[in-house]
Amino acid sequence: MKSIRLNLSALIRPLRVVVAACVCAFLLFTAAAPAYSANASHPRSGETNLLDIERKSQEAVLENPYNLQETQQEASKGLNEIQGDSDIDKMKRPENSQGKSVEEKIEKALEKVTGK
Numbered sequence: 001m002k003s004i005r006l007n008l009s010a011l012i013r014p015l016r017v018v019v020a021a022c023v024c025a026f027l028l029f030t031a032a033a034p035a036y037s038a039n040a041s042h043p044r045s046g047e048t049n050l051l052d053i054e055r056k057s058q059e060a061v062l063e064n065p066y067n068l069q070e071t072q073q074e075a076s077k078g079l080n081e082i083q084g085d086s087d088i089d090k091m092k093r094p095e096n097s098q099g100k101s102v103e104e105k106i107e108k109a110l111e112k113v114t115g116k
Contacts, residue, residue: 052086
């Protein structure tokens with residue numbers, strides 16, 4: 001019985017090392033995957049400057065709070081009552097992006113599966 005126990009422990013030790021290495025590799029790849037899935041922009045273009053949004057945000061902080069009419073007027077122009085339509089041409093949204101939406105990807109996958 002003692003020899004069987006020694007043989008099993010000798011087999012389990014390398015298996016533990018392999019399992020630990022696989023778990024570490026899995027954690028490393030899952031941590032790095034979001035960085036690879038992001039849309040790459042041109043490295044020379046840098047960060048988009050949204051100066052108008054920044055200016056309007058600073059004005060909103062320094063001034064008195066908006067009343068209901070001002071809030072509704074600004075919010076109807078764009079995303080929210082602070083930004084309004086500031087730098088709307090620089091913002092990424094479905095209308096001006098070239099990436100495929102989730103719906104398009106699902107439709108394409110279903111077409112492949114069904115053969116239509």
